[in-house]
Amino acid sequence: MNDLPNRARSISSLRDFLELLEDSGQAITWSDPVMPEPGVRNIAVAASRDANGAPAIVFDNITGYPGKRLAVGVHGSWDNIALLLGRPKGTTIRELFFEIAGRWGDQEAQISVVPEAQAPVHECRIEQDINLYDVLPVYRINEYDGGFYIGKASVASRDPLDPDNFGKQNVGIYRLQIQGPDSFTLMTIPSHDMGRQIMAAEREGVPLKIAVMLGNHPGLAVFAATPIGYEESEYSYASAMMGAPMRLTKSGNGIDILADSEIVIEAELQLGERELEGPFGEFPGSYSGVRKAPIFKVTAVSHRRDPIFENIYIGRGWTEHDTLIGLHTSAPIYAQLRESFPEVTAVNALYQHGLTGIISVKNRMAGFAKTVALRALSTPHGVMYLKNLIMVDADVDPFDLNQVMWALSTRTRADDIIVLPNMPAVPIDPSAVIPGKGHRLIIDATSYLPPDPVGEAHLVTPPTGDEIDALSKRIREMQLGALS
Template identity: 30%
Template sequence: MAFKDLREFLDYLKERRDLFVVDREVSTEYEIAAFSRKTSDLDGPALLFTNVKGYEMPVLGGLYGARRRIAQALGLNEDNLLQEYIKKEKQLLEPKLVADGPVKEVVWKGDDIDLFKLPIITNFEKDAGPYITGGIQIARDPVSGARNCSMHRMLLLDRNHLTVYAPMGRQLGIIISRYEDNDQPTEIATAIGVEPATAIASQCRPPLGTDEMYIAGGMRGEPVELVKCETIDVEVPATAEIVIEGRTIPHRRADDGPFGEYPGTYSWVRQAPVLEVTAITMRQKPIYQNVLTGMPMTENHWMMDLAATAIAYQEAYKICPDIKDIRMTPGGTSRHHLVVSIKKRHEYEPRNIITALLAANIGAKLVIVVDEDIDIYNPLEVEWAVNTRVQAERDVIILPTMYSPTLDPSAPAPRSSSKMGIDATAPLGKREEYARVYTPGQDEPYITEMLMNYMKGN
């Protein structure tokens, strides 16, 4: 089932008691972020704040702070989510250009442009200021001509300027530098509050030249409807709540940061391109959306998890079709640590998996490969495999500093990391020596039942 727009998804959640309308007065400074943090820690509902101090607009927070809502956004069940997601990601559907759409109901141009009228949120104690965190940036690559969609934080600088944190290596960063090679600005539209499959599709990582709007259409099972922007040659989702149109100022950079980022640490001050806003369009009674980053797991992690894990799965599958399961662990920020379980058929297969995943453009810095008998969702079992099946000098691979698209504070230089792989599989043909001990009957239901009854006081 495709949601027509964000509002239809919110209605769907409300029916399931998974959207909490908060009518108590709240501040854009920290308070909305604090609520969003708590609801993702509790695996709680999405939050719609209808009484935001100093603003007319309601603010949506915590929408993607639970895994179930990522699945619902795509019309999928949580069971077997990764495999179903991989199928969806491959179904491309061309977007449809339409003449008009709700996002044009209100248009601010010229002196009407004022970013201070948007309830932009300050999320963390040491943040440089209010950041737009829930915007999807849409721009055209000058080389391939293809559209690119991705999410990048934007620091509010003044009434018509924002930073765009699109570092080199990110496709938007490459696009900006390609325009700057010819001293040209980059036209960027930032869509806030889009229909949920489009938001999740923005996190796919196809090679530059593939338009994520096709992927979004495939995920929805219906084309994404796009309308032309007012002041730039870019198309945006017709049902977005708010669109900020703008052009980068070639070669202009501004301080961006500190900002509380997905590793759960601050991203300190860096230089980021500056965007000059040329128009803001919106629906009547628009909903502003904030997306929380910070300590795992919260919105940013859940939104990115499937796309990155899908890349890792497909890379590992090329080497070992008997891959049983794969996971980016929450403690590894759902980005830096991967655990893979396989049915090993060659002694050195794990080494190929390790090097392939460490080199894949997803930012993994630790890959652990275990045998199929290990439950990768149980950290005790993974550590037990590392403990009983690993000898460091034989089974640990360390790669020197490589390019790595992360914000890891331990990195020796931005976008780089040294990497490690651990082959925690038992040697082939020696399974018996490594088998776990077992007492016949230990899993008998009557034993569990008797113990549980006693513990409950029955």
Template identity: 30%
Template sequence: MKDMRDFVKEGLEKGLCKKITAEVDWNLELSHIAKLNEEASGPALLFENVKDYSTPVITSVCTTTQRLAMIMGQPLDSTLVDLYQAWAKLGENLVPPTYVDKALAPCKENILYGDDIDLYKFPVPQWYPLDGGRYIGTAHFFISKDPESGWVNLGTYRAQLLGKDKIGTQFIKGKHADIMLKKYQAMGKPMPVASIIGCDPLLFILGAARVSAFVSEYDVAGALRGTPVEVVKGETVDLPIPAHAEIVLEGEVDANKFMEEGPFGEYTGYYSGVGTDPRNFMDVKCVTHRNNPILWGTTVGRAVTDTHMTMALSYGATLWQQLLAMKIPGLKAVYCPPEGSGRFLAIISMKQMYPGHADQVLTAAISTEMGAYGLKTVIVVDEDIDPWDIPRVMYALSFRFQPNRSQVIKRGRSTPLDPSLPIESRDITGRLLLDATIPYDWKYKPIPIELDPAMVQRVKSRWSELGF
């Protein structure tokens, strides 16, 4: 799968994507259709007839585990945990992108500069009634490059349409794009960036992942695909651009310039603020796009929909990969529920092998690149509990968990989008580490009730005779 068109083609063939030919208004109607469809775990939707526009919009690309599996090239019956394991295994051997001839890059079919740039030519939706405007970047990512090391980062940050040649940025403090922007600020220069709207869906998923610093998401995508991502140089920026992207916005972000941005209905199910905030913005210098470009958007909003499934995959897989890299023995599986956007809650199963083992795993989880940012609750369960089996996790919390064995850590890095904290105090969060295991060091452990194996076989042999 090289691009969004490959996704649409395969999705239509497998019944995982649906075309909507009826006219749909970009102002709230499109988003509400998509939202209700996502909450019903419906197919990806390709809106071919958007009011006032002649080009399509696609939504709900990542709503189900089945479509995430298709994107990753894994069996369609894979679970999220199966995808975590595949990600961890395939992602070990990084594969850098490869440059292709500009003449062969579909993203260069149309190239616009200066007065020809008008972002309102694209069917950008108004997603929710209280949003501060239309958001062109919900399922996109920004490309930026570290001015010192040359490290290329792909990061998903929301982007409001602020003008015909300007879009908002929300480079949250401490995120990789923010770190790079501060370096350009110290140099007295604006930061070159590119916004990619519509591409191989795996690149967007990686843009939302917590990939370690100094590792390019392009290299991880190459590892997961087993082949290099094809890129071309930008027209006005020295950045690698996905050759098969639908829409590419090239420009720069000046750390010292601001525009009012927001609010926006976030994946937490709440608005990110009560009004607008001054934020840095992207001054668009060039737009390139394919013929009849597909604008990709996601409804975000309350769980569980497109965004939450994307984060459950990218955050969960990254956490699992980073835990495995710590070489801690006894790890069995990890699960980051979509209901928690894949980032606020993690459940880990393990085989205890020595005293304090469970405590080691709990603290390791919040020490990973992924867990250090926003992870609030970690639950560790014994190896007989599957972390995705929520009823069994509730059983462990009821009959194995003891509050006096839990840990409360009062300070950790938070996300400014966490609605459980006051808007003015979202830099720091608390963390709760729950040990729902039977302690390894207990001399006398609870005796489990087990069925007699021979009697189980006997009963099963009579199952139909008994009328079942």
């Protein structure tokens, strides 16, 4: 375990990662009998309470699914994310943030191609009498979901109007509701890559084939979950960010897929058809509405021997969804802000996909933090998501909520906040009066500079930096040592 970075780079599959997690005490097997509902949900929610240290849980004794395996919580804690990034358990969120931010745009993609006949994902193949319920140990994720959902699927597709273009292949995470043994609906919006492709296929009357990958290289879910440029391959991007190769092969319907995934469902869009979908307990902790969504017909399923169905608990936070996408939501905002304002020292957009963000900035002049906040609202993610922004000084760690609360308590003047009315907003925000539109809040909790009235109080400056970080770790190790 002394070579965590190399071990992380050698991961090529969910199985590799589960082995690493198990070796580190970060994966457990749940072998007691458990009912699909409400048993699986209850255990997943209980694990989510420990955002720092929760293990992945592999179920292998779900009633009615003999011999089938289900994994939840694979990305469900910061310790699991740390191990994925080649860092030890106990690495702080701030350190993980800089680990990801430091990889941004720095590395080369390494893509290798595995012949289909040698790809583990094709070990078993189902082309007739397809029954998703027979392959996947599904369960109702939240109790009023409209059906059985696949919540952690990476969906790969080619641009229906430019099918030979590798860069225009899309890989994204979309929620899928099973609609009978060989059909599912897919929820997306027009601005997402999949939404664009569905609308293009229907407009031109051309087929749209997709491959739904389940139980994937754990880096793909982290780095394919946040939108990148339409013509940038998510595989290349995930490979570059992991600093490791991605092994690709072809699905039976001709799409590039990960060679080592557990399960791949091949399907085709039913042009122009819509079926009732939802509700689904979504990341803000509220249910989506019922809508008519595009439906796909399954044409084949490939899977490894004894496949592991990987799913996620998502709902009212804290959940695996928050640890899965939080850092990679924060890092692009940081990088984009730094292009204009190098005074920005860290960005925390962990909360509900950035509905609340906390930005650390060194004030260049009085009021400067507000300027930075307005720039944040115009970043690609900020346009829809950054609803509440808390601006703190550069010496406040935005990932340490005790420090953020200190800043709010002592730096905020209540007449010095900004409300921007009637801005665009993510429609799924349950506080919306009109879904898709809402107010933005900027709280400037940075210190004052002339010509602001500064006041007479002088701040305490406790010791910080590497020496204190090292002492803190030593204290923790001594504490753990006292137990052993």
